[in-house]
Amino acid sequence: xxxxxxxxxxxxxxxxxxxxxxxxxxxxxxxxxxxxxxxxxxxxxxxxxxxxxxxxxxxxxxxxxxxxxxxxxxxxxxxxxxxxxxxxxxxxxxxxxxxxxxxxxxxxxxxxxxxxxxxxxxxxxxxxxxxxxxxxxxxxxxxxxxxxxxxxxxxxxxxxxxxxxxxxxxxxxxxxxxxxxxxxxxxxxxxxxxxxxxxxxxxxxxxxxxxxxxxxxxxxxxxxxxxxxxxxxxxxxxxxxxxxxxxxxxxxxxxxxxxxxxxxxxxxxxxxxxxxxxxxxxxxxxxxxxxxxxxxxxxxxxxxxxxxxxxxxxxxxxxxxxxxxxxxxxxxxxxxxxxxxxxxxxxxxxxxxxxxxxxxxxxxxxxxxxxxxxxxxxxxxxxxxxxxxxxxxxxxxxxxxxxxxxxxxxxxxxxxxxxxxxxxxxxxxxxxxxxxxxxxxxxxxxxx
Ligand code: S3P
Numbered sequence: 001x002x003x004x005x006x007x008x009x010x011x012x013x014x015x016x017x018x019x020x021x022x023x024x025x026x027x028x029x030x031x032x033x034x035x036x037x038x039x040x041x042x043x044x045x046x047x048x049x050x051x052x053x054x055x056x057x058x059x060x061x062x063x064x065x066x067x068x069x070x071x072x073x074x075x076x077x078x079x080x081x082x083x084x085x086x087x088x089x090x091x092x093x094x095x096x097x098x099x100x101x102x103x104x105x106x107x108x109x110x111x112x113x114x115x116x117x118x119x120x121x122x123x124x125x126x127x128x129x130x131x132x133x134x135x136x137x138x139x140x141x142x143x144x145x146x147x148x149x150x151x152x153x154x155x156x157x158x159x160x161x162x163x164x165x166x167x168x169x170x171x172x173x174x175x176x177x178x179x180x181x182x183x184x185x186x187x188x189x190x191x192x193x194x195x196x197x198x199x200x201x202x203x204x205x206x207x208x209x210x211x212x213x214x215x216x217x218x219x220x221x222x223x224x225x226x227x228x229x230x231x232x233x234x235x236x237x238x239x240x241x242x243x244x245x246x247x248x249x250x251x252x253x254x255x256x257x258x259x260x261x262x263x264x265x266x267x268x269x270x271x272x273x274x275x276x277x278x279x280x281x282x283x284x285x286x287x288x289x290x291x292x293x294x295x296x297x298x299x300x301x302x303x304x305x306x307x308x309x310x311x312x313x314x315x316x317x318x319x320x321x322x323x324x325x326x327x328x329x330x331x332x333x334x335x336x337x338x339x340x341x342x343x344x345x346x347x348x349x350x351x352x353x354x355x356x357x358x359x360x361x362x363x364x365x366x367x368x369x370x371x372x373x374x375x376x377x378x379x380x381x382x383x384x385x386x387x388x389x390x391x392x393x394x395x396x397x398x399x400x401x402x403x404x405x406x407x408x409x410x411x412x413x414x415x416x417x418x419x420x421x422x423x424x425x426x427x428x429x430x431x432x433x434x435x436x437x438x439x440x441x442x443x444x445x446x447x448x
Contacts (some may be wrong), residue, residue, distance in 0.1 A: 004020035007423035010405070010435075012412025017260030017308070020441050022251035023130035024265060026051040026076065028430050029175070029203050032059050032102050034239045036110055037211050038080025039068035040087075040186065041234040047078045050240035055100035062107050062408060065091035066103035066118075069077045076241075083236060086187045090116035094154070097122045099355060099400065099429045102176055103154065105134045108182030112143040113163035113187035113238075120152040125355050125426075126399035131155055134180045140166040141184050163192040165230055169222075173350060175200035178226070182208065182215075188230045188442045197223040200323045201273040206298070211237055218284035238338045242269040242296070245429045246327045248304060248404050249277055251441060254305035256286050257338040257387065263441055264291075265304040276325030277332060278304065284312045284339055309388040312339035319347030326350055330407040334361050337371045338414055348377035355426070356399035363407050365396030369419055393417035402426040406434060413443050414424075420448060 029052040036059065060078070069081040088111055095118055097104035103119050109130070112120055121127065124207045124346070132151030139145070147155030165188040170177050178194050182204055187190025205226055208215045213230035227241045244431040255261035268431065270278065270290065282290050287309045290302035314336055317325075322423030323330030325332070329351055336343035345372045350398035361382050363373040370391030372383040385391075392415025398405035405424045424447070427434045435445055 005425060008425040009420060009422055009431065009448045010409060010424035011418050011420040011446055011448045012409040013418045014260030014415065015413040015443045018251070018255050018258050018263050018441040018443060019261065022263055022265045022437055022441060023434060024243045024247040024251065024437070025053065025067045025352060025431060027244040028053065028055060028246065028267065029102065030199055030207070030241050031056040031205055033207050034241060034378040035059050035063050035070065035080055036106055036183070037234065038236065039063040039066065039082045040085050040110065040190060041082040042084040042237040043082065043236040045080045045082060045236040045353065046238045047080065048239070049076050049252065050078050051241065051244065051430070052076065052245070053432050054098050058096065058098040058100055059107065060342070062095050062097065062103065063213045065093065065095055066111065071431060074341050075405045076314055082236065085231060086114055088114045088116060091118050091339060093121045094121055097126060099125055099426060101129055101355070102125060105176040105180050108134055108138065109183035110156050111159050112138040112157060112184040113141050114159040115161035117156060117158045119135070119154060119156045123400060124176070130353055137166065137168045137177065137181045140168060140183055141188055143184070163188040165192045167193040167225070168270070169195040173198040173200050175204070176281050177203040179436050182226065182228050185230055186213070186230045186232065187422055188228055192228045192230060194226045195223050198320070198323050199224055200275055201271070204323060211235060225368050240297070242299065242301065243267050245269055245274045248326045248429050250302055250410055250431070250434065250436060251438065252281070252288065252306040253335050254413050254438065256281065256288070256309045256312065256335055259308055261306070261308045263306050266338050268304050270300040270302055273324050276321040277328035280315070280317050280325060280332065281335065283315050285309065286312055286333070293395060305376065312381070314339045314341035314343040314384045316344040323345045326402060330362050330403045331383050331410055333366060334407050334411045335392065336382040336384055337366060337390050339387050339412070342383050344381045346379040348380070353402070356401035356404055358404065360400060361399045361404045362407065363388065364400045365404070368394035368396060368409065369415060389414040395420040395422060396421050400425060402425050402431065406431065409438070409445055
């Protein structure tokens with residue numbers, strides 16, 4: 001679990017050129033869902049390319065605690081022997097989801113409609129995050145939740161013994177909330193309907209269909225209306241987890257801001273609900289191309305080629321793109337600092353309730369390193385200093401947030417002076433090979 005061990009201070013120095021091939025790990029969202037859906041099927045689900053970051057490993061442990069058998073064959077190959085929809089056993093002990101909001105919220109959803117009780121906790125970051133966004137809709141199924149003030153972990157969930165299906169309009173753009181309700185709907189009789197006004201990542205819908213559930217999505221005036229028929233028998237699958245576009249963002253953005261760079265990041269899923277960053281970088285004038293565009297498992301996939309881009313311009317990032325790049329704003333704000341002019345990022349209130357308040361965390365570190373940032377509750381604006389203009393030289397707090405730590409490490413690769421973070425240990429939650437992979441491209445990173 002991150003954030004409980006010794007902090008790992010890290011420093012990043014001006015680097016470049018970055019060259020070579022960056023094989024980033026498996027997708028975090030799909031890895032969590034592969035383990036969970038495997039646990040809900042009867043028989044063996046085989047997973048290759050699983051992200052072996054702490055967040056996903058905590059979900060693997062949780063699935064075991066609820067009665068599934070999870071086997072690590074090595075090299076990213078795993079098997080899950082599931083217990084079927086409604087087959088979860090009551091765990092003997094507290095479920096610790098570490099740093100992972102996705103893990104805890106999805107798992108609360110899955111167990112919410114079984115007659116069992118489970119208590120959840122996490123690290124100092126997760127235990128500050130809002131859970132009412134999940135427990136409110138779960139209450140409609142008949143689930144009870146008792147947590148700390150403000151709906152925070154540790155929290156005990158008493159699953160509904162006699163669940164009813166629900167119709168729920170998700171009030172915030174959140175794939176975690178949508179997914180928790182859909183997973184709860186699996187063990188409720190009849191049809192559970194989830195409506196989302198803004199499209200968020202749709203891995204749960206795609207994967208539920210892949211495991212044999214009856215699920216439809218309609219685009220209507222109300223938004224996306226997702227209808228799931230409860231109590232399906234899910235069929236075990238073989239899943240090849242694609243590489244994570246959110247992790248690919250770090251070598252891509254590092255290449256754009258370091259002189260002479262040319263980096264290939266192969267096999268990146270460009271599902272439209274995840275790819276917003278890459279279109280935004282192109283809009284800014286980045287030398288970023290999608291090579292070998294193809295379809296794999298029904299998803300658009302490409303090899304990303306990113307080259308040093310000394311003439312990027314600040315833009316207004318379209319707010320309707322926010323959900324499709326929500327995890328990428330921290331590293332985008334770093335690229336914005338190396339562009340000419342202002343980059344405005346609006347409609348991003350959700351950034352305030354991630355692993356940290358990401359607007360606050362990035363604004364503090366950017367300012368400490370000589371970059372001007374204006375902010376409001378749901379927007380922020382970075383004034384670019386041009387490719388050679390970012391002073392750097394300061395130490396930033398990572399606030400137990402992997403993406404904050406990696407973003408500042410990327411900043412140091414292009415800044416005039418080294419940039420440090422107080423604690424790089426959270427990087428292991430999503431990108432355990434970050435240091436070695438960036439080092440192999442030529443980045444000058446060190447533990448200090
Ligand atoms: C995720 C959904 C997003 C994202 C997180 C992963 C998922 O969170 O930030 O990293 O796998 O469903 P929200 O649902 O809170 O937007």
